Amino acid sequence: xxxxxxxxxxxxxxxxxxRLENKSLREICGLNKDxxxxxxxxxxxxxxxxxxxxxxxxxxxxxxxxxxGIELKSSPLKYINKNxxxxxxxxxxxxxxxxxxxxxxxxxxxxxxxxxxYLLLVFFLHKTDISVLDFVIKIVGEWRFPIIDxxxxxxxxxxxxxxxxxxxxxxxxxxDTFYLGACTKGANSNSLRRQPNSALPAMxxxxxxxxxxxxxxxxxxxxHKTEKYGRLITNPKLVEKYTxxxxxxxxxxxxxxxGEKDLIKKLKIDSSKFSKSKNYHSxxxxxxxxxxFEVPIGKSVEKYIEEFAKSDIIIKTxxxxxxxxxxxxxxxxxxxYEEIYAEEWNDSExxxxxxxxxxxxxxxxxxxxxLYLESLGFWKMNYTDLQSANKTWDTLKxxxxxxxxxxxxxxxxxxxSRKTTFPAIKSNAIHIxxxxxxxxxxxxxxxxxxxxxxxxxxxHSFWFSGSYIRDEIHSRVLGRMQEVxxxxxxx
DNA sequence: GCATGATCATGC
DNA sequence: GCATGATCATGC
Numbered sequence: 001x002x003x004x005x006x007x008x009x010x011x012x013x014x015x016x017x018x019r020l021e022n023k024s025l026r027e028i029c030g031l032n033k034d035x036x037x038x039x040x041x042x043x044x045x046x047x048x049x050x051x052x053x054x055x056x057x058x059x060x061x062x063x064x065x066x067x068x069g070i071e072l073k074s075s076p077l078k079y080i081n082k083n084x085x086x087x088x089x090x091x092x093x094x095x096x097x098x099x100x101x102x103x104x105x106x107x108x109x110x111x112x113x114x115x116x117x118y119l120l121l122v123f124f125l126h127k128t129d130i131s132v133l134d135f136v137i138k139i140v141g142e143w144r145f146p147i148i149d150x151x152x153x154x155x156x157x158x159x160x161x162x163x164x165x166x167x168x169x170x171x172x173x174x175x176d177t178f179y180l181g182a183c184t185k186g187a188n189s190n191s192l193r194r195q196p197n198s199a200l201p202a203m204x205x206x207x208x209x210x211x212x213x214x215x216x217x218x219x220x221x222x223x224h225k226t227e228k229y230g231r232l233i234t235n236p237k238l239v240e241k242y243t244x245x246x247x248x249x250x251x252x253x254x255x256x257x258x259g260e261k262d263l264i265k266k267l268k269i270d271s272s273k274f275s276k277s278k279n280y281h282s283x284x285x286x287x288x289x290x291x292x293f294e295v296p297i298g299k300s301v302e303k304y305i306e307e308f309a310k311s312d313i314i315i316k317t318x319x320x321x322x323x324x325x326x327x328x329x330x331x332x333x334x335x336x337y338e339e340i341y342a343e344e345w346n347d348s349e350x351x352x353x354x355x356x357x358x359x360x361x362x363x364x365x366x367x368x369x370x371l372y373l374e375s376l377g378f379w380k381m382n383y384t385d386l387q388s389a390n391k392t393w394d395t396l397k398x399x400x401x402x403x404x405x406x407x408x409x410x411x412x413x414x415x416x417s418r419k420t421t422f423p424a425i426k427s428n429a430i431h432i433x434x435x436x437x438x439x440x441x442x443x444x445x446x447x448x449x450x451x452x453x454x455x456x457x458x459x460h461s462f463w464f465s466g467s468y469i470r471d472e473i474h475s476r477v478l479g480r481m482q483e484v485x486x487x488x489x490x491x
Numbered sequence: 492g493c494a495t496g497a498t499c500a501t502g503c
Numbered sequence: 504g505c506a507t508g509a510t511c512a513t514g515c
Contacts, residue, residue: 081503277500279508317508325493328510417496417513425494434496437505441498458497459506466493 003054076126088214141221156180167198175380212312435461
């Protein structure tokens with residue numbers, strides 16, 4: 001095929017790219033044979049550049065279409081909600097961070113901004129077991145960051161730069177930031193890099209757009225856009241003055257210390273429909289958030305409030321006893337044994353969950369045993385704890401792959417109770433517990449369990465341990481909230 | 492009173 | 504019918 005566009009003309013490039021929609025590379029490039037190795041994560045992008053746009057993939061710090069400042073990026077999509085909705089399969093990985101150069105840069109003239117301020121995005125539907133040449137391209141469009149997002153992104157960039165300047169590039173986490181992350185690039189010790197201001201090596205990282213942010217881009221570019229969003233940040237002036245964290249905290253100040261019943265009364269919440277549910281307090285918190293942030297009925301605050309959706313915020317509600325110990329540990333969604341068996345830590349679901357940004361809301365029992373709203377705030381797991389979670393995950397994976405799940409079976413009448421070998425609560429940040437409707441609610445095992453001979457086992461999930469919530473999460477959230485309030489009071 | 496296994500109400 | 508976000512129940 002011939003390549004028909006003009007590198008010096010923006011609209012010619014965009015128009016040419018648009019022709020990809022609803023076609024595969026094989027179709028549009030008229031290929032009738034395979035081209036060797038098509039596996040590997042970046043290969044779609046490489047073929048797109050080489051076969052369709054006719055230039056060789058490079059790792060230049062300049063945009064791909066240098067003359068007009070456009071950077072070409074491709075990224076996989078997947079279907080969710082029973083194949084009705086297309087969403088990003090993963091974050092969008094941008095340029096690799098050069099730690100040495102980053103520390104002296106200004107955002108406006110940084111490598112990140114020079115390369116990525118004007119993106120041409122090609123989203124394709126990912127499928128396993130087919131050649132990348134047959135992936136169907138679903139959405140093509142140009143993207144420039146809206147000014148209101150840019151303040152958040154610039155602040156994110158500064159947070160990442162700050163960690164590198166402080167010699168803690170090895171402690172960077174995606175949970176540090178809202179829209180722009182710094183994700184690891186490469187899976188093993190070959191991916192370690194030198195960092196300035198510290199002798200410790202750091203994982204190689206690249207700037208990336210969070211999955212939630214990408215989903216917002218997808219909804220915006222997609223012609224079927226029906227999603228409506230609400231905003232925390234209603235104008236650029238607000239976000240110049242306050243961070244997202246401060247905006248959320250300030251909205252809550254007048255509710256802190258209020259008892260459950262007062263909150264329900266004050267915000268006119270109807271909690272009667274779920275008063276017997278075990279997730280009562282979580283539901284109550286969601287309704288409180290809906291009321292404060294004016295979320296329409298039937299929508300969730302995580303998906304409706306644009307800033308939460310774009311930064312993949314996970315909301316958790318905890319009841320604290322008067323000694324600050326949580327009444328219960330906090331669960332993550334149930335995992336599939338087969339997935340743990342098949343995945344590596346760096347691509348694991350757990351790592352993704354633990355690198356997220358959380359919004360924790362704490363209720364506490366007063367001396368009369370009444371619950372009141374005590375504190376709230378954003379939290380992300382630190383580097384050391386993430387490493388300890390990695391060990392817990394490794395242990396679990398080993399047990400699953402050896403079929404060493406059940407330690408002991410006991411019977412009482414017709415009730416069977418089983419003890420597992422799974423990592424226990426101890427002093428660990430996370431542990432593993434059942435998470436099922438009952439013990440017959442199971443997921444298949446990749447390897448038959450040796451003791452019980454079971455081929456499927458009660459659903460389990462990872463839990464944040466009670467002592468970890470008290471010592472790490474709650475104390476950080478409370479301290480941070482007090483700092484934020486003090487700072488805002490002084491403005 | 493904690494650790495651990497078991498289970499629940501509800502929404503989509 | 505299952506995922507969700509938890510709490511309940513029991514033994515040590």
